[in-house]
Amino acid sequence: MYAVVSTGGKQYRVSEGxxxxxxxxxxxxxxxxxxxxxxxxARDEGLVVDPEQLSSARVVAEVTDQGRRKKIRVFKYKRxxxxxxxxxxxxxxxxxxxKEIKC
Numbered sequence: 001m002y003a004v005v006s007t008g009g010k011q012y013r014v015s016e017g018x019x020x021x022x023x024x025x026x027x028x029x030x031x032x033x034x035x036x037x038x039x040x041x042a043r044d045e046g047l048v049v050d051p052e053q054l055s056s057a058r059v060v061a062e063v064t065d066q067g068r069r070k071k072i073r074v075f076k077y078k079r080x081x082x083x084x085x086x087x088x089x090x091x092x093x094x095x096x097x098x099k100e101i102k103c
Contacts, residue, residue, distance in 0.1 A: 001015065001016070001041075001042060001043055001044070001101055002014060002015040002042045002101075003015075003038050003039075003040065003041050003042070003057065003059055003101050004038070004039045004040040004041075005035045005036055005037070005038055005039065005059050006036070006037055006039055007022050007023065007025075007035050007036070008022050008023025008024075008025075009023065010022070010023070011039060012035075014035070014059060014061075014098045014101070015098065015101075016098055016099070016100055016101060017097070017098060018097075018098045019064065019095060019096070019097050019098075020095070020096060020098070021069075021093040021094070021095050022035075022093065022094055022095075022096060023091075023092075023093065023094070024066070024092040024093060024094050025063065025094040025096075027063045027094065028063065028066075029063050029064065029065060029066060030062070030063065031062070031063050032060060032061070032062050032063075032099070033060075033061055033062075033063060033096065034058055034059065034060055034061075035059040035060075035061055035096070035098075036058065036059060037054070038054050038057040038058070038059060039054070040054075041053075041054060041057050041101070041103055043103070048103075056102075056103070057101070057102065057103045058101075058102040059098060059100075059101050059102075060098075060099045060100050060101075060102065061096035061097060061098045061099055062096065062097045062099055063094055063095070063096055064095050064096065064097050065094070065095035066092075066093075066094055066095075067092070067093060067095070068090040068091065068092050068093065069090055069091045069092075069093055070090070071088045071089070071090050072088060072089050072090075073086060073087075073088050074086070074087050074088065074089065
């Protein structure tokens with residue numbers, strides 16, 4: 001069984017036991033969070049995409065880590081104008097372990 005959930009403006013396909021890094025959530029390490037809303041649910045009987053049936057579906061996960069990703073360099077350049085700018089960015093993330101999918 002798997003589910004597709006939306007969090008942080010992105011959609012993720014999750015199964016029980018999966019570890020994934022999502023956009024930063026306001027939760028401490030060790031806390032239980034609920035990811036949602038659930039967009040799709042795949043069971044043995046088939047796919048569930050009806051919004052009325054999915055309104056009761058929940059994905060429960062435990063926060064395992066809070067951190068920041070690897071730094072990326074952004075370099076701007078305009079030829080023949082002596083214009084060069086470099087700056088970096090590190091995106092914050094929350095790593096979660098999917099405990100169960102309730103339907």
